[in-house]
Amino acid sequence: MSKLQPVRGTRDIYGAEARNMAAVVETFRRVAGSYGFEDIATPIFEFTEVYKRPLGEASDIVSKEMYTFEDRGGEDITLRPEFTAGVCRSFISEGMQQNLPCRLMSNGPAFRYERPQKGRYRQFHQINAELLGQDAPEADVDIIAMAWRLLGELGLADKVVLELNTLGDKESRATYRETLVRYFEDHKGGLSEDSLRRLSSNPLRILDSKDDADKKIVATAPLMSDCLNEASRSFFERVKAGLEAVGVPYVHNERLVRGMDYYTHTAFEFVTTELGAQGTVLAGGRYDGLIEQLGGPATPGIGWAGGIERLAMLSKAGKTPARPIIIMPMGEAATLKAFEIAEDLRGIGAIVTSDRGGNLKKRLNRANKARARFAVIIGEDELSGGVVTLKDLDNGEQRQVSFADLAHSVKAGV
């Protein structure tokens, strides 16, 4: 008996989980707003080329994780696997270079065909921030400080560590890559199968390997910091100095690399040990060549993305909604009057629903399950007397209150 269930790697989000995720998004929008970021909502699918080119043909995302299909018009379409490329496409399409810098925030689903795991889904949700048009390292500091503030407001300052690294500019990165490949070629015999594959596809990734044999070789591998040219070195120094000035703690992790090809200079990850293998909760970096690569005007950029599910699992920031008031009209005339009463109570900010079904016993029972604070009972007796019966569901006490006094009584918490 195959049950009707959501597609593998997708799921229904409701209840406490939905509240926690909504709280992450709300906090993000408020915090990013305070740094001058404004909303942008780009389509959740784009022409495949938009993702393929910047991410790199050989990247895992492009080579095996994208949801790509041909639509009915024969267009090659891909569901967004990440936000940055789409936002940059939008920047170009809309001619935003006229008004730099752009501070753009967005949130929503992204799609990757991966094996699901705790904190990893095929449809997952991200918050995303991009700062376009500033090439100074202080922009990196701004955007990382914003992430740190967000994490703090989510109560995660103690659960998360900022790991920071630089990939250098194009030139430094190329030099390092060569140096590294040469080193690993000399130690080929000891490398794991995965790392041998990475040697040709993404040698920097080997630095991040969890294989014990690899780790030994990596331990004595040449460092990025030894291959940085002067410009890259001073860029990184200014990022670090800025972070210290603004009070964001970090650790320099020489082994931190990025999956996407388009990153340059600053790369960072906020990681936690509380989510098993999916420890990265928010990550990003600088991507100075990306917009040009997509065919736009050369424009520097830096941004990050945070996993909403992962942040929500850690922070549990969602609040249970305020307790409702439930109106229980008995009879036709009372039912009509109840509409008016309900609207009055909503007018003072209360959460109000009406329960018109079944006997009073059933309705009170349901009210109890709904965590209701008050029941407002209105039958023929009440109606003719111009009152309602206001019942406090915590202590069981009830009394008659006139229509005119009801809102006031409820507000006073009586």
Place this chain on the structure above:
RNA sequence: GCGGGUAUAGUUCAGUUGGUUAGAACGCCAGAUUGUGAUUCUGGAGGCCGCCGGUUCAAGUCCGGUUACUCGCCCCA
């Protein structure tokens, strides 16, 4: 794509060395009040034991396959 674990009621789980009508708790429904809940009492509904096949006189239980979930690898938010 690769490896480990799990699959029994709406939910969380029991279920002996294979043995006949598969259980508990919570939840749900009804009754004990005709206009008074959350407590209490009584009763009830709800399971092709994930699916397919094999071994056996006999399978929820053993074996194989499959699917889903889950943990890890890969990769990533």
